[in-house]
Amino acid sequence: MAQPVVLPAGYTARPLDPARDLPDVLDLLTGCERALHGERATEADSGEIAAVLARPGFDPAADTLLVHGPDGRLAAWAWTDRRCECRVHPAHRGRRIGTALLGWMETRAAEQGVDKLVQVVADLDAAGLAMLRTYGYRPKGASWLxxxxxxxxxxxxxxxxxxxxxxxxxxxxxxxxxxxxxxxxxxxxxxxxxxxxxxxxxxxxxxxxxxxxxxxxxxxxxxxxxxxxxxxxxxxxxxxxxxxxxxxxxxxxxxxxxxxxxxxxxxxxxxxxxxxxxxxxxxxxxxxxxxxxxxxxxxxxxxxxxxxxxx
Structure with missing residues (x-):
């Protein structure tokens, strides 16, 4: 099993519960997009997350992680399955939560026998791109809206x-x-x-x-x-x-x-x-x-x- 993530004091981590957590994840995704672009690049809906959960062999109990802040609100979420994604709410950045989740994603991917991980990051997210480059990620293409x-x-x-x-x-x-x-x-x-x-x-x-x-x-x-x-x-x-x-x-x-x-x-x-x-x-x-x-x-x-x- 992947090692527990080391988080700042007051933060807790647990897997996604599809029966109750989807609205909070949608709010998190919308907050991240609006902070970056001033608006949501493409409006979040439950189908976006349902598509992740439908990946063959995907196990939310092992392949997702939610981080809640001291106030109990969702601060970050991550998932991994060859492709991976990590989103940290703007109000909780600068506390190495993203770095901790990156380590968790790579450890979990190694457990699954995955040899390569792919992430997609907005070019406006300079901090996110710099962090991934520091940890060995290299550009392989681009996507455009x-x-x-x-x-x-x-x-x-x-x-x-x-x-x-x-x-x-x-x-x-x-x-x-x-x-x-x-x-x-x-x-x-x-x-x-x-x-x-x-x-x-x-x-x-x-x-x-x-x-x-x-x-x-x-x-x-x-x-x-x-x-x-x-x-x-x-x-x-x-x-x-x-x-x-x-x-x-x-x-x-x-x-x-x-x-x-x-x-x-x-x-x-x-x-x-x-x-x-x-x-x-x-x-x-x-x-x-x-x-x-x-x-x-x-x-x-x-x-x-x-x-x-x-x-």
Whole structure:
């Protein structure tokens, strides 16, 4: 078992209890984002944490840790499972809580036989980046949050030949399985592992904030086969729409399908009364140029860091 973390006087640590701790973790994530950016980069929802808990073999009792301050309020949380994350509330920084949790994450990862850990940190978080570099993490890529205003979108271009676009059909298992296939196949080259259908649902169409009406599918006219998807999430209280996944079958790329799906998603967001649409992309996908060409701009940048752990 991982060694207990050494914390400042008055602080306590215990694993996450999914039945009671999710609201406090969501508040912590929102506080961290607003302190860094002045707003939440993408609105927190329970699906974000549910996706972590759905990782195969993930055990909240062993793979998560919550730190509470002397006042009993949540001060930090961390989880580890090849990827890892540590968030410390701004009011509790400067007390080496993050350093203690980093040691816990690496010890736990070593117990699991993990040889590399990956973390994603906002480029504005100079202190966090400096700490990770000090402890041997090195940049391996970047991710970007992009946005586009919806008040002056260009006209919707014609659909590529032989392709029509329709919304995702909620409750239709065929659409869910087809979307899973397209997304996982599209990102197979740069993701560390393929998600099972059950885990993927927790990340995407099973989330409470999933919005089928803003999630267009590209299908072939001949056999109604799904060859492209743009899956969107709602962000309650935010003026932004959010595209969670954009993917196109390999055999149908370079035909303008991705651009066409994006335009449909943007228009659906505007019809819903939203003022902007956002999405994240990773340097490993090579998709940044596509988003810039459709008029999106970078709002935030994050650094992807990796550390090789000792055997």
């Amino acid at each position: 992009l946005e586009i205003p919806l008040d002056a979108l260009p006209d919707l271009p014609p659909a590529p030949a032989g392709i029509r676009v329709r919304p995702f059909r909620p409750g239709d298992p065929d659409d869910a399985h087809a979307a899973h296939r397209v997304v996982e196949d599209a990102f197979a080259d740069w993701k560390a592992r393929r998600m099972s259908f059950e885990e993927w649902v927790q990340h995407a169409v099973g989330r409470e904030t999933f919005t089928p009406a803003r999630s267009p599918l590209a299908v072939t006219g001949a056999d109604d086969r799904v060859v492209g998807v743009a899956l969107s999430l709602d962000q309650p209280g935010s003026p932004d729409g959010y595209v969670e996944s954009l993917a196109v079958d390999r055999d149908h790329r370079r035909r303008g399908i991705a651009r066409h799906l994006l335009h449909h998603a943007f228009l659906a967001c505007r019809e819903a009364g939203l003022s902007r649409c956002t999405l994240w992309t990773h340097s490993g996908t090579g998709a940044l140029d596509l988003y810039l060409k459709v008029g999106m701009t970078v709002r935030y940048t994050s650094v992807v860091l990796e550390k090789t752990l000792p055997a």
